[in-house]
Amino acid sequence: MPDVPELRERAAELDAADELAKLREQFVLDEVVYLDGNSLGALPVGVPGRVDDVVRRQWGELRIRSWEESGWWTAPERIGDRIAPLVGAAPGQIVVGDSTSVNVFKALVGAVRLVGDGRDGRSGRNEILVDATTFPTDGYIAASAARLTGCELRPLEPAEVPGAVGPRTAAVLLNHVDYRTGRLHDLPSLTSAIHDAGALAVWDLCHSAGALPVGLDEHGVDLAVGCTYKYLNGGPGSPAYLYVRGDLQDRFDSPLPGWNSHADPFGMSPSYAPAPGALRGRVGTPDILSMLALEAALEVWEDVSIDAVRAKSLALTDFFLECVAAYVTGGRVESITPSAHAERGSQVALRCPDAGEVMKRLIERGVVGDFRHPDVLRFGFTPLYVGFGDVERAARVLGETLG
Incomplete structure (x- = not known):
């Protein structure tokens, strides 16, 4: 699998310029790359005290x-x-x-x-x-x-x-x-x-x-x-x-x-x-x-612009698709998510023949997405707490897992 340090460098630059990056500290997160917020969002830090x-x-x-x-x-x-x-x-x-x-x-x-x-x-x-x-x-x-x-x-x-x-x-x-x-x-x-x-x-x-x-x-x-x-x-x-x-x-x-x-x-x-x-x-x-x-x-x-969220969502999914193309062997996965921004939500779905087993291995390595029958790896990008470094790491681990 190719090593692409330029992608890691660009991820760091994008995170440094991200106006929403400060919101990550408002969630209970660990070192796991959590790309399943389209199924269950992360816990905001203010919820336990309120409950x-x-x-x-x-x-x-x-x-x-x-x-x-x-x-x-x-x-x-x-x-x-x-x-x-x-x-x-x-x-x-x-x-x-x-x-x-x-x-x-x-x-x-x-x-x-x-x-x-x-x-x-x-x-x-x-x-x-x-x-x-x-x-x-x-x-x-x-x-x-x-x-x-x-x-x-x-x-x-x-x-x-x-x-x-x-x-x-x-x-x-x-x-x-x-x-x-x-x-x-x-x-x-x-x-x-x-x-x-x-x-x-x-x-x-x-x-x-x-x-x-x-x-x-x-x-x-x-x-x-x-x-x-x-x-x-x-x-x-x-x-x-x-x-x-x-x-x-x-x-x-x-x-x-x-x-x-x-x-x-x-x-x-x-x-x-x-x-x-x-x-x-x-x-x-x-x-x-x-x-x-x-x-x-x-x-x-509070004070979060949904337009800013959308802009980051598209940037995250674009970057993920670029990283997947760089890290994953050609033909191993196929994106079934539209490439056009006007037709894309905030997730990327990749068709992979052994998707269920692949997702288990990704989770074991600290990248959490989910699997949809019969052959879909699904990754959700929540702009409030997902960063570009997360995206690069997820694609890199996916490439290593499939490689």
Whole structure:
């Protein structure tokens, strides 16, 4: 395997010039090169102390008083407003809670109900389009939502959407970034095509929020969901979020009308009256421990520009691909991540025949990525704590492992 000291020198120069490099000290990290933040983000240093306070003081001492005195009750919308600028949304449109799967269900059924309420001449739509390459759960949920709403489900590639969406389409569920390949789909143009056909766009942002600009408001996205344990570093199983565009909120009819989304939750009325605004996306009692851990994790984002994050993400992935080309024997791996910046998320996926075994050996040598069946090595680049030295080392170890 060739030795390329110039790459190590350039990595050091890039790290020295990196305006985001100082953020690394806000995470609990060791000497491992951690390139799996697209599955589980690293632990921010402020989270353990916050969780300790929530458990010992807020729960242990204040107990039930914390619903008001510690702000537990308003946490879902308060934390939603902290996520909002990271996905290009104005305040009051995001509520945090439940899992991504539950929020996909709420969003998709809610979208079908929105177009089926007889307004704007859009009633009679009985078709849901879903990304055929989506993470499996989205497909499962879409199939259930179709059965529940009496719709036909049509899986298709995102590129096929403009030619497939039509007068029967109620809603289209798409992933912003493909979880296997890291391909970034064109949210603005696809949303526009969906709207031109009179349907509603539902976007899954799990692999883009916190890694690149999304522009929900700018591009008129109707509904969106996302997790918080990847690039937002909220911790394992941290609650997801639901975005409902402001002008749709008064008509959004959640299929899970829990007491927490009632206009008068403590009135204990036998009949349901939805709360105004994004609050109607709530369901049951908020999961306070994980939610407040997420709130502490989001403090890392104070004064961080998502555009700067995107610029570093592209620089990291470009440099990784360059290092792989230098260190890995030709033909041993093949990148299935698009080379064009406009089509790339914040990960690089390499096809490798013995990928599962290779990843085990990489982890043993201190380079942590992950493996996707049957033959994909997946490396995620979280710009808040991954540096160019990490990138060079990962590619060098990959070359040694394969060599």
